[in-house]
Amino acid sequence: MQEIERKFLVNNTKFKEEAISSSQIAQGFLNTHAERTVRVRIKGNQGFLTVKGRSNESGTSRFEWENEISVAEAKQLLALCEKGIIEKIRYNIPSGNHIFEVDEFFGENEGLIVAEVELQEENEAIQKPDWLGKEVTGQLKYYNSQLSKKPYKTWHHE
Template sequence: MQEIERKFLVNSLKFKKEARSSFQIAQGFLNTHAERTVRVRIKGNQGFLTIKGKSNESGTSRFEWETEISVAEAKELLHLCEKGIIEKIRYNIPYGNHIFEVDEFFGENEGLIVAEVELQHENETFQKPDWLGEEVTGQTNYYNSQLSKKPYKTWRHE
């Protein structure tokens, strides 16, 4: 139940042509405490409840537990969430021996596109597609729980 991943900004829309699947996602947070988050998510026609622990020092690894719930339950729980529902489309893109999950955000986070790759261990090497940009692993402002509180549109953009 340990999640190990690295996170990157995306520098072009080329990834869309390589996507094998995509899903509309709506998610909110019942708890965004620094030590743990509790997330409710509707992904396509499925609902999920997820608990994540605090990230390690590098930001690559943390405890994650998830269970599927009905969409009806997820919709009800979204009403109990803290302010700031996240809206995005997730694209699944196979590249090399890995699957990249690219999130294109909408609503208050429109303009932000982030890619994640899950790894077996922290030092695992992987091929990087040319649309992958700056690494933002461990930068908490890119965590969905923080984007729900301080959306991308409120950041000062140069």
């Protein structure tokens, strides 16, 4: 139940041409404590409840537990979530031996596109697609739990 992943910004929308699937996601947070987050997600026609622990020093690894719940249960739990529901489309793009999950955000986070790749080991090599930009692994402001509190549209953009 250990999640190991790296996060990157995305330079352009060429990733959409390489996507093998996509799904609409709505998610909220029942808890966004520094030691743990409790997330409710509706992805397509599935609901999920997820608990994530604090990231390690490099920001690549943390505890993750996820369980599928009904969409009806997820909708009821979303109504109880802290302010700031995340809306996004997730695209799955193969690259080498990995699948990049690229999230294109909407609503208060519109304009932000972040790619994640899950790994088996922290130092695992990845094949970087040409649309992949700056690495932001471990930068808290790019965590969905933080985007729900301080959306991308409120940032003073570099």
